[in-house]
Amino acid sequence: MIKIAVTDLEYDKAENVFLNAEGVECFRVPSGESELARHICEKRVRYVVVGVDKYTGALYDALPEGGVIARFGVGYDGIDVERAAGRGILCCNTPAALDDSVAECALALILAAARELTLCAADLKNKRWQSRVGRELSGSTLAVIGCGRIGTKVACAAKNGFGMRVVGQDIRDIEDVEIFDEFTTDFAVAVGKADFVSLHVPENPSTKNLINAESLKLIPEDAVLINTSRGGPVDENALYDAVAEGSLAGAALDVFKNEPYEPLDPARDLRTLERIITTPHIGSSTAEACTRMAETALTNIKWAANGEVAKMNLVPELQGIIP
DSSP, rough: OEEEEEEHHHHHHHHHHHHHHEEEEEEEEOOHHHHHHHHHHHHHHHEEEOOSOBOOSSHHHOOOOOOOOEESOOOOTOHHHHHHHHHHHHEEEOTTTTHHHHHHHHHHHHHHHHHHHHHHHHHHHOOOOOOOOOOSTHHHHHEEOOOHHHHHHHHHHHHHHHHEEEEEESSSSOOOOGGSEEEEEOHHHHHHHEEEEEOOOOOOOTTTTTHHHHHTTTTTTTTTEEEEOOSSSHHHHHHHHHHHHTSSOOEEEEESSSSSOOOOGGOOOOOOOTTTOOOSSSSSHHHSHHHHHHHHHHHHHHHHHHTOGGOBBOOOTTTTTTO
């Protein structure tokens, strides 16, 4: 029987899968690194499923060579892949498992911003019957920054479902360029006439603070920024200033640099601006996506246990290196 430690939040999201999976014994463990490492050592576990928490030391010392850190999700910036590899530990994620869920969340945030739904809901809860004038998506322009699987799904739904004009931007040319009304590798060109700008980029050194004081100046002042990717690509202080000053119409954010959210500057708390919609990283939190992520994580671990490493969804840094 393959024993697998699953961090508590991830266990709760797909308990039925972890309880009933064949050929494995899954048990809940704390997500904090020191407690997680202690449980791994005490139970002599080789495999662990983790969430978005950052792991910097004890986890890699606790797992044996040949062990697996399986990310319940796609982004793996909380895992020190280089350190894991140095210890002979495999790292994998669940690509494609959450594409539909995150794409739908991005579209929901676009709609909410366009029709000022959160403000309208707050008005009515406070017994104010106030009509707010929103805008239609049909005929408006959406800039999709990052044209991978999720960005492409958002583009297709926005174009074919809502009649939006969609401009795609990526740092490299892509094959499915016909999906977009226009495609460019130039950020300034992509956002120059946008009504909505939706981010779908990974978090890495090249995307850190991609949206900053200078790049925000390239976006029209009546546009709205949507971020369902990761927190790192947005300079939250610069975004606060832009919305507060009126040089950007608003934003809808599902991800943040600090999670749970804490403002980088207490005087620039994004939650205090009514033109910024904030949600607690719920992009992949659907029952369907959680089931797929759990099943994929367990499948990856089974492949590792059976010596079928080539079948695993190894993170890009390990692809082509691990035989």
